[in-house]
Amino acid sequence: MTSKPKVQTTAGTKATSFTPAGPLTGRITVPGDKSISHRSLILSSLAVGKSQITGLLEGEDVLATAAALRAMGATIEKSDDTWTVHGVGVGGLMQPDTAIDLGNSGTSVRLLMGLVASHDISVTFTGDASLSKRPMGRVIEPLSTMGAEFTARMSSDGKACLPLTVRGLCPAVPMEYRLPVASAQVKSAILIAGLNTPGVTRVIEPVLTRDHSETMLKGFGADLTVETDKDGSRIISLTGEAELSPQKIKVPGDPSSAAFPVVAALLVPGSDIVVENVGINPTRAGLFTVLQKMGGDISFKKKRTVGGEPVADIHVKHSKLTGIDVPADIAPSMIDEFPILFIAAALAEGTTITGGLSELRVKESDRLSQMAAGLSLLGVDVTEREDGLIITGNGELIPGGKKNAAIETALDHRIAMSFAVAGLVTKKGATVDDMSPTETSFPGFADMLTALQDSTK
Ligand SMILES: O=C(O)C1=C[C@@H](OP(=O)(O)O)[C@@H](O)[C@H](O)C1
Numbered sequence: 001m002t003s004k005p006k007v008q009t010t011a012g013t014k015a016t017s018f019t020p021a022g023p024l025t026g027r028i029t030v031p032g033d034k035s036i037s038h039r040s041l042i043l044s045s046l047a048v049g050k051s052q053i054t055g056l057l058e059g060e061d062v063l064a065t066a067a068a069l070r071a072m073g074a075t076i077e078k079s080d081d082t083w084t085v086h087g088v089g090v091g092g093l094m095q096p097d098t099a100i101d102l103g104n105s106g107t108s109v110r111l112l113m114g115l116v117a118s119h120d121i122s123v124t125f126t127g128d129a130s131l132s133k134r135p136m137g138r139v140i141e142p143l144s145t146m147g148a149e150f151t152a153r154m155s156s157d158g159k160a161c162l163p164l165t166v167r168g169l170c171p172a173v174p175m176e177y178r179l180p181v182a183s184a185q186v187k188s189a190i191l192i193a194g195l196n197t198p199g200v201t202r203v204i205e206p207v208l209t210r211d212h213s214e215t216m217l218k219g220f221g222a223d224l225t226v227e228t229d230k231d232g233s234r235i236i237s238l239t240g241e242a243e244l245s246p247q248k249i250k251v252p253g254d255p256s257s258a259a260f261p262v263v264a265a266l267l268v269p270g271s272d273i274v275v276e277n278v279g280i281n282p283t284r285a286g287l288f289t290v291l292q293k294m295g296g297d298i299s300f301k302k303k304r305t306v307g308g309e310p311v312a313d314i315h316v317k318h319s320k321l322t323g324i325d326v327p328a329d330i331a332p333s334m335i336d337e338f339p340i341l342f343i344a345a346a347l348a349e350g351t352t353i354t355g356g357l358s359e360l361r362v363k364e365s366d367r368l369s370q371m372a373a374g375l376s377l378l379g380v381d382v383t384e385r386e387d388g389l390i391i392t393g394n395g396e397l398i399p400g401g402k403k404n405a406a407i408e409t410a411l412d413h414r415i416a417m418s419f420a421v422a423g424l425v426t427k428k429g430a431t432v433d434d435m436s437p438t439e440t441s442f443p444g445f446a447d448m449l450t451a452l453q454d455s456t457k
């Protein structure tokens with residue numbers, strides 16, 4: 001008889017053990033898309049009048065964005081399943097009374113820095129220990145060119161970090177900016193600053209990143225065009241002093257959250273699940289393509305478009321996976337999914353090679369070193385390179401390491417969820433030191449694993 005997935009919390013600690021699982025079955029949904037949720041709140045706050053949002057992710061990161069916007073004058077309320085935002089109009093945000101704490105959320109701080117940059121207000125942003133280590137120079141540099149002024153704490157290695165204060169300039173100066181790093185957060189910060197800036201603000205994106213900002217800005221009525229340059233770069237032009245009209249938004253399920261049950265079902269023998277209503281925008285769906293290339297039985301049912309975003313129900317069956325060489329150019333379309341891909345690679349037969357991933361070192365944690373350390377602790381054959389991991393599996397369960405050794409998550413939700421899934425396919429299970437960071441992006445993560453277990457009863 002196969003055992004069921006088990007979730008055990010050790011009394012008095014936040015450590016949680018995940019042990020080998022019987023088949024995962026059933027139909028589930030995952031919480032709303034984090035990127036689209038942040039943007040829904042920000043753009044609704046800048047529209048004139050009442051927007052309504054359903055499916056909003058109620059994770060700590062998005063709630064931090066909502067609190068920040070309230071502190072700057074937007075009215076944001078929830079009743080039943082609907083969030084209502086009374087926007088103040090582009091340029092209408094006000095000086096908050098105190099510093100704004102954005103917890104663990106990189107997207108909140110970088111997009112809101114763009115928002116403040118073209119308002120005549122001054123805002124101090126703070127964050128938790130993880131967010132306070134992340135580099136902000138990538139946003140400070142272009143927003144300074146538009147006229148905003150910044151004071152930031154400098155880290156011991158010379159990076160501008162939180163806490164930081166932005167003094168916006170109104171009117172700001174429009175500019176053309178070629179992104180030196182593939183980052184949807186930097187792109188979006190500049191476009192959001194451009195909304196309240198006279199003239200045309202232009203972002204040139206040599207490498208395509210998630211395009212929710214472009215789709216949603218157009219949906220709210222901004223004058224935004226996207227052209228492709230001779231060298232393949234995207235040129236995004238936004239005409240400022242925009243007037244945004246309020247919208248009704250349905251946020252689809254987050255593919256970055258769906259990644260965890262999808263990989264769990266591929267790895268646990270006998271599993272057969274459907275994750276309903278997941279966003280499958282090609283700028284986000286790289287993981288599913290890579291897993292299919294590794295032999296994963298993943299199919300997309302009932303494909304449809306919701307609010308300009310492609311959505312589907314994802315059907316996944318347990319599959320034998322084979323290691324592959326993951327092309328570096330797919331990385332931006334699955335940038336948050338590498339931690340869980342590394343777990344799939346540990347179960348695959350053969351070697352999986354990844355590269356071009358230096359951005360993973362500046363996420364909530366250094367995801368390359370945290371994943372390499374956790375996998376080594378579980379006895380997986382892993383080599384850490386500067387910009388990727390090489391992982392060799394033998395198509396069998398992860399051996400498991402020292403008894404009671406807890407995987408360190410370093411305040412990183414995706415590390416925590418990845419090793420929770422690893423526990424289901426590690427001979428004696430895996431213990432994760434702290435599952436509380438999962439509240440940032442996937443409230444109810446442990447309940448979701450239990451629901452997949454319960455439906456086999
Ligand atoms: O724009 C966004 O919503 C996001 C962009 C990505 O960050 P980068 O822009 O730093 O790549 C991603 O890692 C993050 O989870 C969300």
Ligand SMILES: C=C(OP(=O)(O)O)C(=O)O
Nearest residue numbers: 104105106107108336363
């Ligand atoms: C990197 C992430 O988010 P953020 O940058 O918003 O903290 C993530 O969710 O994996």
